[in-house]
Amino acid sequence: MDLDTFLALIRNGESERIEFKRSPTKTLHHEIAALANAEGGHLIIGVDDTGAIVGTDVKQAVESITSTLQSVIPPPHITTHRLTVNDRNLLVVEVEKAAALCSVGGVVYIRTGTSVRPLSVQEILMLSSELGTVAWDGAPAAPEREIDPASIEWFFKTIRESRGRTIQPDDRERYLRSVGALRDGMLTNAGVLFFTETTSHIPHARIRMIGMENEEPAWSREYEGPVWQAIEAVYADLLREIRKGEVIVGTRRVRVEEYPARALREAVINAVAHRNYTIGADVKIFLHPDRIEIRNPGGLMPGVDLADPEHVPRNPSLSNLLYDTGFIERYGFGIRMIQREVERHALCSVSFSGASNRFSVTFSKKSDVLIDTTDREILEAIREPMKSSEIAGVVGLSKPMVVRRLKNLMGLRLAVKEGSGAHIKYRAAH
Template identity: 35%
Template sequence: MSILEVLELIKSGESDTIEFKRKLTSDIGKDIVAFANTEGGVILVGVDDEGNIIGVKEDILQKLSDILLNITPPLRVKVDKISIENKSIYLIRVPKSTKIHTFRYIAYIRVGKNVKPLALNELLERAAEAVLYFFDRAPSGVPATEIDLNILKWFLETREKVRNVKSYGDLMEIAEKLNIIVSRNSEKSLSGAGVLFFTQNPVKYVPWARVQLVKFLDEDMTRVAYYRFIEGPVWKIINELEEFFKANLMKIPIREAKWRRIELYEYPLDALREAVTNALAHRNYLIPSETQVFIFPKKIVVKNPGSFPPGVSPENPRHVPRNPLLCQYLYDIGYIEKWGTGIYRMKKACSEHPLVDLKFNIQPYYTEVVFEKVSEVRELLDEKDREILEVIKVLGEARSSEIAERVGLSKTAVVARLERLEKIGLVERRGRGAKTRYVLK
């Protein structure tokens, strides 16, 4: 690294990948381990916290070697000595590691400019994620002959349309090139991602690779209105959940301008699809638990096994995929538009929706995405809707003709509005034909 590059590095200041140290102390072992366990980084010894070059008079290499002996498993760093303004500074470059390193038997991670020890649950989660990467790419033990070639044909055709990527040759050879089929000890089997994406019934091999869908009548989860498991390849589960939302979520008529009426789903459909896609793409498939979608009267919760990787959060949604091969397949067919942007799209969709707020509940072994209603449907009604509700309230119950006379609309227009108000859940229809009456719910 040149002197100019070092000066630019110092000018940029401390960050999640840059640390300044006036001198070398034994605590630098924590910083080295934290960088290795997060995204890697550079430590400049001989620079104070404000970025002033103090310099180091002693040779630190032997002392640094002694410190590195306390790091387990062993970690290699690169050290450069640079002279600036007749002052010596040392650059310790720490690579990002695929292992979990400890300093004096404690693991650390980098969070912004700070170093924090990994709690036991975080340590276990990181260990699980390291194994999960193996699950995604490694042989599953499921024979290669279990691949559904019709799914593979559909995948290749869709990829060509969406990403303009063409494939030629034998389907089984293509499957090997795409790591759908992998080899171990000369035996060919499906990869973990191959099982989840290219077999008709993944639960045959991974019983929890499905979604538990439950609709509750209350917020306490005591009264169940609907319950089922959605099974199949990952992409099919995503499609089925989207169709369920379209068929079962209420459409709310709102007036966007004086002359224009539009219908809006009570929850942002794009954000729900994104949450489900992320849950299935990034969940921890080593945890024997299903992805869950819970529908409550005032919220929808998408819950998946596995937490955010260390250093990643809803506020800092960097793309660190648990299942990179599965993510690649979903990207190829357009289910993931751009890696690392899913949370941004969910936030944007919810910020533009008049009823719903987006929240995250991140725990050591699971993550919940919560779509919570923050406004009532009544707030979206126009003046005539409110007049209709007021007439029913005053009369106790009313015929459509009575309402039409009082609000100044045709009977046909009133009936159409009453049907919408009934779907929204604000009025109830009683009787049939000429005896039909409407009451408030």
């Protein structure tokens, strides 16, 4: 660590990720565990509470750190940096965010603000779920008698239609156990979500759609019941809320949706499947005039990279049920599918953002996408299939410019591409 980096750390004082110590104390293990259980951070020894550099005995500080870490289970990963500023020696302990909750004497500590406190049982469960060390959805939650028979019939009928599998009545209970809906003669949390009215057991397991005007809520709707019913109801309402613009091409009037419907549906399913149900908040869908944001409680699972997303389910049993019924098409494919559908749609873009205990997918309108006279000339020209070079000659544009416009028209579902390689031709969609 260089001097500039160090000075930047202490410039703004203590925070959730930075702790100052004049010298090693008896609570160092609490401080390190609390940082590891939050977002990680830095413990700086040799700086007082005001940020003044007072120096410390670095050798003694290292020995204290080494000794105190033995009482932290599992031990977090740390890196130590020795610095000298104005002839004063300092030790900076860089603490990484832990992959599992760290405890001291059986107590789990967390850093909030500039203080350290023990976690409640509920908070431990929530953070364990967020880290993927506890599969909340597989825990027994309600008597088996609370199963809704209509939901069971729908489930096995849909398995047959979606996956081509027929489960005989005598094998149904065994099958529900195998996918994690039943355990020890009880419905698991996943079973409650799929086969009961849900909110009587999990009050926050609902979806809320909120209409926004001038960045303020104007109206809202709540969707409850089995999660598969809630997903279908939300999707139906989203389709009604999405505006459809009209484009006149020749004698045809073509309706174009503002957002790709399939991508919206996938984002809703992902929010329900991968949210953290130990957090007492619902899935929210914000309908702004220029964007749609779908926000769910719970961040990305550790190890999941948006640039190359892999399937790391927070709720594996719930994911199994959604896969069996065709809501999840293929494990680990949801984000890629959303990106692919948006790339094909010329009217919007998509962004993903993760924060502490929250994940959002935002679909934004592109205000610069228009169908102009040249686009209409291209569509008129390709009533019969044509190569891009031929189209360029007809409309008087360069081939790269024509290809760019064709990509836009295909995103609007107004044009299609046929063939491959040197034989690619374009035609107007029928």
